[in-house]
Amino acid sequence: xxxxxxxxxxxxxxxxxxxxxxxxxxxxxxxxxxxxxxxxxxxxxxxxxxxxxxxxxxxxxxxxxxxxxxxxxxxxxxxxxxxxxxxxxxxxxxxxxxxxxxxxxxxxxxxxxxxxxxxxxxxxxxxxxxxxxxxxxxxxxxxxxxxxxxxxxxxxxxxxxxxxxxxxxxxxxxxxxxxxxxxxxxxxxxxxxxxxxxxxxxxxxxxxxxxxxxxxxxxxxxxxxxxxxxxxxxxxxxxxxxxxxxxxxxxxxxxxxxxxxxxxxxxxxxxxxxxxxxxxxxxxxxxxxxxxxxxxxxxxxxxxxxxxxxxxxxxxxxxxxxxxxxxxxxxxxxxxxxxxxxxxxxxxxxxxxxxxxxxxxxxxxxxxxxxxxxxxxxxxxxxxxxxxxxxxxxxxxxxxxxxxxxxxxxxxxxxxxxxxxxxxxxxxxxxxxxxxxxxxxxxxxxxxxxxxxxxxxxxxxxxxxxxxxxxxxxxxxxxxxxxxxxxxxxxxxxxxxxxxxxxxxxxxxxxxxxxxxxxxxxxxxxxxxxxxxxxxxxxxxxxxxxxxxxxxxxxxxxxxxxxxxxxxxxxxxxxxxxxxxxxxxxxxxxxxxxxxxxxxxxxxxxxxxxxxxxxxxxxxxxxxx
Numbered sequence: 243x244x245x246x247x248x249x250x251x252x253x254x255x256x257x258x259x260x261x262x263x264x265x266x267x268x269x270x271x272x273x274x275x276x277x278x279x280x281x282x283x284x285x286x287x288x289x290x291x292x293x294x295x296x297x298x299x300x301x302x303x304x305x306x307x308x309x310x311x312x313x314x315x316x317x318x319x320x321x322x323x324x325x326x327x328x329x330x331x332x333x334x335x336x337x338x339x340x341x342x343x344x345x346x347x348x349x350x351x352x353x354x355x356x357x358x359x360x361x362x363x364x365x366x367x368x369x370x371x372x373x374x375x376x377x378x379x380x381x382x383x384x385x386x387x388x389x390x391x392x393x394x395x396x397x398x399x400x401x402x403x404x405x406x407x408x409x410x411x412x413x414x415x416x417x418x419x420x421x422x423x424x425x426x427x428x429x430x431x432x433x434x435x436x437x438x439x440x441x442x443x444x445x446x447x448x449x450x451x452x453x454x455x456x457x458x459x460x461x462x463x464x465x466x467x468x469x470x471x472x473x474x475x476x477x478x479x480x481x482x483x484x485x486x487x488x489x490x491x492x493x494x495x496x497x498x499x500x501x502x503x504x505x506x507x508x509x510x511x512x513x514x515x516x517x518x519x520x521x522x523x524x525x526x527x528x529x530x531x532x533x534x535x536x537x538x539x540x541x542x543x544x545x546x547x548x549x550x551x552x553x554x555x556x557x558x559x560x561x562x563x564x565x566x567x568x569x570x571x572x573x574x575x576x577x578x579x580x581x582x583x584x585x586x587x588x589x590x591x592x593x594x595x596x597x598x599x600x601x602x603x604x605x606x607x608x609x610x611x612x613x614x615x616x617x618x619x620x621x622x623x624x625x626x627x628x629x630x631x632x633x634x635x636x637x638x639x640x641x642x643x644x645x646x647x648x649x650x651x652x653x654x655x656x657x658x659x660x661x662x663x664x665x666x667x668x669x670x671x672x673x674x675x676x677x678x679x680x681x682x683x684x685x686x687x688x689x690x691x692x693x694x695x696x697x698x699x700x701x702x703x704x705x706x707x708x709x710x711x712x713x714x715x716x717x718x719x720x721x722x723x724x725x726x727x728x729x730x731x732x733x734x735x736x737x738x739x740x741x742x743x744x745x746x747x748x749x750x751x752x753x754x755x756x757x758x759x760x761x762x763x764x765x766x767x768x769x770x771x772x773x774x775x776x777x778x779x780x781x782x783x784x785x786x787x788x789x790x791x792x793x794x795x796x797x798x799x800x801x802x803x804x805x806x807x808x809x810x811x812x813x814x815x816x817x818x819x820x821x822x823x824x825x826x827x828x829x830x831x832x833x834x835x836x837x838x839x840x841x842x843x844x845x846x847x848x849x850x851x852x853x854x855x856x857x858x859x860x861x862x863x864x865x866x867x
Contacts, residue, residue: 245386246272247633249377250626251364251422252393253281255615256607258351259307259622260391260629265356266306267694269630272385273351274360274377276416281359282312282347284340284615285395285413286440288538288546291335291466293323294666295616297647300334300682302619303467305690306700308350309619310466316343318478318540320463329778330678331668334464337480339539360385365421367392367603369429374602380421389629391604392422393622396438398584398609399423403501404577405555412583414576423584429600432587436663437502437509438613439517439551439580442559444535445573446543454535454568455482468683468707469700481535481568485518485550488565489530492558493522501553501580509582512613512663517580518550518562533566544575553580585611588655593830594628594638595621595652598806604629611660612651620648627693639693642800643833644673644793645685657827657834673793675785680778684708707771714768715776718744721762731760748780799833804853815848824849 248264250257253275261273275281290313291299303310317336324332351359363380367390377385397412397419412418426433459477497503500519502511511517516524521531533549547569552559556577563569588610590597595610597603606625607618628638641649650671655664668674677685687704690696696704721744725735728742733753735742744762747753755773759766768776806828810821820840829835832853836846 243386244270245388246270247387248272248389248391248626248629249274249385249387250391250393250629251377252395252397252607253278253351253359254283254285254393254395254607254618255309256393256395256618256622256625257391258282258347259302259309259619260393260604260606260626261351261357262308262354263305263623263626263695264391264630265354266697267627267630267634268356269633271357271626271630272360272387273357274362274364274379274385276361276363278348278359278361280416281351282344284338284343286438287548288338288340288343288536289335289548290317290338290615291333292616293331293333294647294668294670295614296323296333296335296466297668297677297679297682298616298620298651298666299466300679301646301648301686302616302623303469304682304686305623306696307619307623308347309616311469312343312346312350313338314465314467314470314473315346315475317463317473318342318475318537319459319480320465320473320477321460322464329680330674330782332679333668334466334679336463336466337478337536339475339542341539341542342475363417363421364419366425367422369600372601374600388633389602389604391606391622391625391629392609393605393607393618393625394419394422395608395618396581396583398433400581400583403507403553403580403582405499405501405553405558406504406506407555408506411581413581414579418583426584426586429597429603431590431597431599433584434587434611435509435582436585436608436611436660437507437511437580437582438515438663439511439553440578441518441547441550441552442563442574442578443538443576444545444547444563444569445575446535446537446545448571448573449481449535449545450568450570451481453483456480457482457534468687469703476540478537478540480537481545483533483535483566483568484530485533486530486565486567489562490522490526492562492565493519493554494526496554496558497523499555499558507553507580507582510662511580512665515551515613515665518552519554535568550578551580552578554578583608585609585660587611587659589657589659589827591656592638593640593652593656595625596628596632596638598828602629602632608663610655611664612655613663613665617651617664617666620651623695624648624652627695642797643671644796644800645677647671647677650677653834657829657837672796673789675782675789676793678778678782680775684711710769710772711775714765714772715745715779717762717765718748718758718776718780721765723747723761728761731757733757733761745776745780745783748777749783751781796833799836800831802832802850802853804829804831804835804849805856808853808856813848813852816845820845
């Protein structure tokens, strides 16, 4: 009988990344899914990336994950969002061809070394002497293993709502997962309910495209993956239209028929991706809400109307959709719906995404209260990595919020929990000036190489890139010019006689790399990617120098661990209220403790002092022993 090191349950975005990460570390890995053909399906919006989310995709790619490469193969409308703003808040995004995305992901999974795909319904997780020992399938099969990664998406007791109709399902046409909810409750975990939704799918051949606006792809598509030299998939336009007063009247008149407003759904929905009912109720004064008409494929005329997610009855959906310009005669291929599902309070997890109450069981994706493919993929990499490390007898590896959005995501989840589906934004990262999408590889690929996540081809390409980056950075810093010499090349500086190097000059907002080539022609030999990277890096250098002390302080706090058995009653200077909050939050380090509601600098100093004393006492005991 095969004994797997790691079994990943679920073939969505989190599951695929978890299985791949585990297998890349050399662990014998199984991916359990209902049907092989559903691996890599984009259940909702056929798009990857965006503001904050695009950063996560770049980081997954930097660790040699799958999503970036797959999105590059399937993307049919690449756009760099916030292009007019600073590089720190730009977000790469692409509309994807559903079929191409699924095919590309399945190619990656089906031809992956150390990875076996098993069809089946995971029903239970066997625990022997407080250790994971097997996954039990609904048909009775027993799959022995050392670690499990649970990535159930919206399948945990999933319930689809359309008006007053309720259908048990993980997504349209697929049964929910019922047994695993009971398993998690048996382990003593608190389950909550969340909800998400999706709009109707439209027949693009019945849309009046002449009556809607158009949005084109970027002239020069920017890939997600470091391994993609250029995008070769044809690019398309999307349509743009808006709701009308008539749309709003129909929705308002039928609001009580919506599953969300009839009291039928108890789960909380994502605030930043509201249903059209929410928009009308919360923003009723607006004269319209924008809708993007996004084709789902190059050879598929199904259209995803981004912006009108709904759980209204089908006849009401048809009525309000036909009041929208361009959609007056549209045919609906699939009505929209809301889906409600179980999730686990992510504060039950450690920073490695392993359950505190059940060593060896890791959770990733929507089961942890997140929303979006990108957040799921990022968690999948971390869970798969650590599940493999545990199976192999190694300690866990965690990511810091000082060096990655992955670290921000997981720290937010495990320290604060969720009251609504969590979505990544650049504003969540304190150090977003250094956590840019453009430098994800420089930040994380060295960590990935050290962990064994990164393959030979990427290592070699990354080595060449960093060698060029170091070479031309050094050349810029070694090249100096006086204000008088600079003026001879059209560069005006303060006439102070001070010699400045090329790297410092590149930080000036009106001095580009190209202008410096006139001063030092040898700089022109650099590849275009190196020139762009150095322009951005130099532009942020002065800000990052100022931020360095804050980053180092937070890293120290992150590594100052609080023992799981820590007794907060030992701190005499803390209020009883704060002690209760600390016990409930169970922060794993000083950085997390600092975020607990009501924590003051004085209280944190008392906590830090006692944790340091315990550390010193433990070191003394180990030394004397």
